[in-house]
Amino acid sequence: EVQLVESGGGLVQPGGSLRLSCAASGFTFNAHHMSWVRQPPGKGLEWVATIWPDGSIKYYVDSVRGRFALSRDNAENSVHLQMDSLRVEDTAMYFCVRLRDATTIFDYWGQGTLVTVSS
Amino acid sequence: DIQLTQSPSFLSASVGDRVSITCRASQGISNYLAWYQQQPGKAPKLLIYTASTLQSGVPSRFSGSGSGTEFTLTISSLQPEDFATYYCQHRHSYPITFGQGTRLEIK
Numbered sequence: 087e088v089q090l091v092e093s094g095g096g097l098v099q100p101g102g103s104l105r106l107s108c109a110a111s112g113f114t115f116n117a118h119h120m121s122w123v124r125q126p127p128g129k130g131l132e133w134v135a136t137i138w139p140d141g142s143i144k145y146y147v148d149s150v151r152g153r154f155a156l157s158r159d160n161a162e163n164s165v166h167l168q169m170d171s172l173r174v175e176d177t178a179m180y181f182c183v184r185l186r187d188a189t190t191i192f193d194y195w196g197q198g199t200l201v202t203v204s205s
Numbered sequence: 206d207i208q209l210t211q212s213p214s215f216l217s218a219s220v221g222d223r224v225s226i227t228c229r230a231s232q233g234i235s236n237y238l239a240w241y242q243q244q245p246g247k248a249p250k251l252l253i254y255t256a257s258t259l260q261s262g263v264p265s266r267f268s269g270s271g272s273g274t275e276f277t278l279t280i281s282s283l284q285p286e287d288f289a290t291y292y293c294q295h296r297h298s299y300p301i302t303f304g305q306g307t308r309l310e311i312k
Contacts, residue, residue, distance in 0.1 A: 123249075131241075131249065131292055133301040145299045181248055190296035191239050193260070195248035 088112040088194045090182045095199030098172055106167040106199060108182030113194075116140070116160040119185035121192065122167050124178035124201075132178075136185065137165065150176075172203045207231055207295050211304035217312045222283045226307045228276045228293035237297040240269055240278045243290045243306075252291075253278065285311075 094106040106122070122134040135146045135156045144156050155168040165182060179198040186193040208231040218224050228238065236256035241249040251260045253269040256276055266281040280287055288311050293304040 130306045131243075131294075131303040133294075133303070136299070136301075147300050186254070189254075190237075190299075190301055191251065191254045192241070192249070192294070193251050193254075195250070197248055 088184065090184060090194060090196035092180065092182045092196045092199035095180065095201045097202045097204065099205050100172060100174055100203055102172050102203070103168070103170045104172065104201060106169065106180055106182075106201070108165045108167075108196060110163045110165070110182075110184070113184070115163040119188065119190075120158060120165045121183045121185060122156070122165075123181045123183050123192065123195075124176075125181070125198075126175075126178045134180070135167065136190070169201070172201075174203050177201060177203045206300055207234060207297060207302055209293050209295055209302055209304040211291075211293060211307050214305065214307060216307060216309045218283055218309065219312045220283050220285060224280050224283060224309065226278045226291055226293075226309075228271075228278070228304050230274045230276075230295060233273045234295045234297035236272045237295055238269075238271070238276050239294045239296060240267075241292045241294065242287075243292065245289075249292065254296075283309075 089111045091109045121136040137144045137156045141158050153171045158165040181198045182196040183192045184194040210229045212227045238256045240253040243249040257269045268279045270277050291307045
């Protein structure tokens with residue numbers, strides 16, 4: 087059974103940092119692209135970033151590029167999102183998501199970890 | 206960036222009704238479109254990909270159609286568990302974007 091378990095969320099002040107982690111199991115982790123998708127409270131979904139299976143290529147939404155950094159550890163079956171210079175508008179539930187094969191179809195989602203940026 | 210516009214944003218219907226949700230893309234995306242269902246407080250769930258392919262385990266009352274710039278998600282006979290929010294998503298190119306969502310509520 088595919089499982090994605092996020093951790094690392096919490097309350098942080100504007101300008102602060104957080105590191106989100108996602109532990110994956112139940113599939114061949116190093117064969118899949120992985121992404122983070124976020125959802126502000128009461129609002130819709132926003133794709134944040136995607137990393138290739140070997141970590142060689144990463145894409146980011148414009149609003150986080152230069153502030154967020156996505157990485158993965160294929161030996162530990164985990165993916166991480168380092169979030170720096172956090173803004174109030176980064177407040178959201180952050181979902182770790184597996185991509186189907188070599189596509190941009192989000193086929194398995196974690197339950198999410200909540201990030202709140204507030205003074 | 207490709208923009209996706211869903212209509213309606215809110216839909217009220219009864220159990221047993223047939224409903225359709227439309228997703229329009231700002232430029233042609235072939236059939237690179239997926240649909241997701243999100244129950245309150247839960248993670249989204251993949252329903253349909255490549256515009257019309259049903260994800261494994263999804264009931265056959267869900268169907269998708271369309272190509273280019275206009276797509277439709279249809280639920281043939283609403284069940285109580287179908288009342289949720291639905292999102293379309295294009296996978297044509299980066300950045301990936303979602304529609305704003307359609308909230309389906311019980312009449």
